[in-house]
Amino acid sequence: MSTGTSFAAPETRTPKAPTAQPQIPRLDVAAQLLTLLRDTTTEPRPDPQLEALTLAVAADLPVLLWGEPGIGKTAALTQLAAALDLPLTTVIASVHEPSDFSGLPVIGDDPATHGVPMAPPDWAVRLVRAGRGLLFLDELSTAPPAVQAALLRLVLERRIGALQLPPGVRIVAAANPRSSAADGWELSPPLANRFVHLQWTHDHEVVVRGLGGTWPRAALPRLAPEKLPDAVDFARRAVCGLLAARPRLVHRLPSSETRRGGAWPSPRSWDMTLSLIAFATAAGSSREVLSLLVRGAVGDGPGLELLASLDRMDLPDPETLLADPASAALPERGDLRQAVLDGVVAAVRGRPEKARWDAAWALLVRALETGAPDLVVVPATTLASLRQEDWDVPAEIEKLAGVVSLSRRADRAAGRAAARTGTGTGSGSGSGAGTRGGR
């Protein structure tokens, strides 16, 4: 819109004095062109990685962006700073000395009495004076080990020499992955553990649209005040539920060579995960965003386990279903439905009572009426095996006749398949194959 009129501007001037053209300094014309080029706008656009970054920054956790050089990490940070209205301070970690982060020792007149103060660098002083800001530590992975060690204190304790960074300062760092940093040191596990690691990749569409003049806008996620207590409660239940069941996930130093320098689980990173879940929940973020954050805090394996257990938390409780099978709402997705039915059967197995057994049959009938029949076969077989002598078969079982015939057809197919594949399969024969135990 504005580009058309601006382009016209020099032309309208030229007819007046064609010979006066050299009077306009050439650099000014260049500056005009640059202004036009920089005249870009932003648009709201769902961008999970940008939302994850903003959430982590909002949660006041140090973020580490991993990405190939030139992928737009710095541009994203500039954007973020503008969106959050924070002044941006960029420090290239690899060109600094450790003393720039730990403070320069300045020897006074009488060190024995006054001590040796550690003088902070100018950017830190300015940051503290401003009281707020976004501190961007670039090129972290190419910083020598001693610089990384000095950064450890900055990132964790937020101290630079004698200065304490005010709470309004947020820290984001960036690093190049090992494959592209030919001369890089790798991040030491203690430093890596203090960050939320986000993989920064470029989205083809975003880049093309951005070069066309419109970049996605980073907006601070709106945290719903009324959701805050529930969000904390949810986050605590999620993390504690998983860690209670899987004690080995609490602390696991990266052992294999592939996972060094990345996120790994420790009480500290689980604590960060807790904050992240609470923030993502209060902001109503999608599971995609939560997945990026959680995996970035504790690593892929533990992160995926946490997400899987969140999925299970979303599933209906077997006891609720057994209490009222008639109005039970079973999940649509086959694998989740199977998990629910397995859970119901396991619950009956745990406390076998006639009424519960009957309710479970009613649930299976309901599952058959509302979804794929093959999901019902295994739970039905297992449930049948739980029958006690004095229990009468409920009338509902009639409705499961289709399942039985389906199972028989599958048995026959298994027989033919065994004949055709040549191997005698022990697994596919008879209805007993359906009993796979509780899980």
Added chain:
Amino acid sequence: MNTGAPGTLDLDKLFTARLHAVRVRPYLATALFALHPVESRQVPTMAVDRHWRCYVSPAFVDRTPVEELAGVWVHEVSHLLRDHHGRSDRFARERDLSGPGERLRMNIAADCEINDDVFGDGLVRPEGAVEPEALGLPTGLLMEEYLGRFRLGPNTLSLSWLDCGSGADGLGRPWDLGPDGAHGLSEQERDAVRFRVAQGINGRPGHAPKGWRRWAEEAFHPPLPWRELLGAAVRSAASGSGVGEDYTYGRPARRSAALPGVVLLSLRRRPPRVCVVIDTSGSVSDAELGSALLEVAAISRAVGGRRDLVTVLPCDAAAHMVHTLCRAEGIPLTGGGGTDLRTGFARALRATPRPDVVVVLTDGQTPWPDTRPPCRTVVGLFPRRHTGRPRGDSEGDDYVPDSPPDWARVVRIGSASTV
């Protein structure tokens, strides 16, 4: 193709086939149940999209026996579990490939990756399934490896009807419901399903064939190329405190003169001494050794080691002469008997001055020192030869050699795939 009759999809037959597939491949149950079947008359057979929908032709279900349908179920879900659409997209982007012909090639290559070990053992191979042998290719490769090895030509003509959908090769199809359609799985949900399947296989690895075990190990941790890993290991070993390039208060910094009263650190360089101990027993091939040795030399030069600071020590049951790398071309990699790396370690540490880093290149069939050596240790582990019988093993195939000790950083050499 057309049945003429207003054939609706025989869901019972389709689900019977899925039940059979789940029974013979219980570790894939979660994934098979997560697939949502969608009836479609445009699909030639069965096809998946990247959102885990499975488009099914009613006519195809009618004419295919249940046991073969089960094979198709497993085949289609394999495309999704193995992320063939994502890998195809990456491959196409890296090589700047476009066009339906290339996508057909990707579909064929993906099929080859799946079909060479997915059938059998109770699962019937569907008629017309592509096998690598039919194209004159070896089995057991990955999709990306197959792609480099064949072209569309006379022997793939019969495959041009083949269409496993956008879930197999990343190219959108007219029947796709797209990301906003019903019953699609989001990216996070897809990851969760894949993760649970991988977890199931890793939990009971004995039940799954080798191809699936490899997939499960690498599903969420794609292996990095070993050169990079070895490089990173040697680099970090050689740049630890006291070695390499680091800061020290030990001597005044160059900036000191300009800032009186301020004590500055200075950057100081002490090139690391690297000793490469090479296992020359019969089980490691010369080609492997050569490439690994060159790699170590290149890396140690990159971290500031001079050639004369890199020494090489061939070792089998006894340690031999220590050579400097200046004569790398002529180092006699003698030996061939058993290995005892303990002598290699002892010999390497006896050198004066003592090395800062010991890099061991071995296949791991050796006793290791009991105590941690007083220097950083990187172990480059060659995959064990399965063809040649390892020396004197009366234990047979169940023989498990000592794994490298905890104090060493271990890099598996040659194990990383091309992806």
